Amino acid sequence: MDGLRGRLTADAPLAPLVWFKTGGKADWLFEPADLEDLREFLFRIGGRTPVMPLGLGSNLIVRDGGVPGVVIRLGKAFATVEARRDKVLECGGGASGILVSSRARDAGIAGVEFMRGIPGTVGGFVRMNGGAYGREVADVLIDCDVVMPDGEFVTLPARDLEYTYRHSVLPEGAVVVAARFQGREGIPAEIGEEMDRIAAAREASQPLRTRTGGSTFKNPPGEKAWALVDAAGCRGLTLGGAQVSEKHTNFLINTGDATSADIEGLGEQVREKVYADSGISLEWEIQRVGRP
Known part of the structure; x- marks a missing residue:
């Protein structure tokens, strides 16, 4: 960290930083002071350590075992x-x-x-x-503008991202x-x-005033994920402290004491029920990261 101006924290709790308010710790959390600080930090670790950017934590399940490597959180x-x-x-x-x-x-x-x-x-x-x-x-x-895991700075035109639905x-x-x-x-x-x-x-x-992660599943072609979940009888379904929202069935919520395993496990139960009911395999839209 000599000469770097950002903050590096070991065993950093991530639950306070994500909307579900669940999950384990990051091995390391780095909050760079500015662009040059970020580039220098990533150059020093040289692509040898896993790197995960973290924004508002709104579309994310951090598993209970925490996240290996370095989590990067951009500040003001x-x-x-x-x-x-x-x-x-x-x-x-x-x-x-x-x-x-x-x-x-x-x-x-x-x-x-x-x-x-x-x-x-x-x-x-x-x-x-x-x-x-x-x-x-x-x-x-x-x-x-993108900083690669080894610190290289590149500017990518939109066409190079090869966008598809949520990807x-x-x-x-x-x-x-x-x-x-x-x-x-x-x-x-x-x-x-x-x-x-x-x-x-x-x-x-949408259940905006709850501990949720946003839309859980991608909409299949020609279908709405929430309607498939509802038709499969999953409205209000629970597992531990996790629940399928009764307000919008494509949202999972932490009712207060859920673990990330509860939330992810409930999502998998929903996928199984939807497949049994409709033959459609829902794809996760929420990112799931870290160790089980």
Whole structure:
């Protein structure tokens, strides 16, 4: 750590940093001071140690045995959003979807209102092609800046990410530190109305005020995951302290004393029941990381 300005913590609890509030510790947690600090740190470990970026922890199950290697968490230095005159938004990898859409509204830039409905950071939803309400990152991403696990800095155009539904080809351990999104001319009041509509729709349909992880399963082609889960009789199903939400059946919730094993095990039970009922094998959308 000589000369580095970030904070390195051994055996760092991760449960407080993820929405489910469950899971084990990271072997190491590094919070870089800025881009150069991150690059130097990763250069020093030289790709020899597993690296996992962590954003808001909203779409993540951290298993109870913890996460091997180093977890990277981007702080305020990476949470910037700049609106350019050409209607491009320059965003740090740690900026939230709410911040991006709000800055765009204030600058009269339309086209990214859907990010108001993505519970995560730019780094996470660039990696996973995050989306909501009919739009996704692939529709607006120009390019992104990435630090590879060995410290190499690269700028990748959107086409190189080979986006599909909730997936990109970014390698494991690559940290998205910035991205540029193309918007269009808009009227702030109208943009704000659309953001308010999205926020109200989320509040009405999703269990936002619980310990949850967002959408659990990907929507199969031509189907809705929640409808398949509901039809299989899984609404309200429990395992230990985990429960299938009765408000939105594509959400799992921690009722208070769940372990990550409860949550993941319940998800697998749901997958089995849906397959038995419909013949469709649901794919996890929530990332599951770490040791059992």
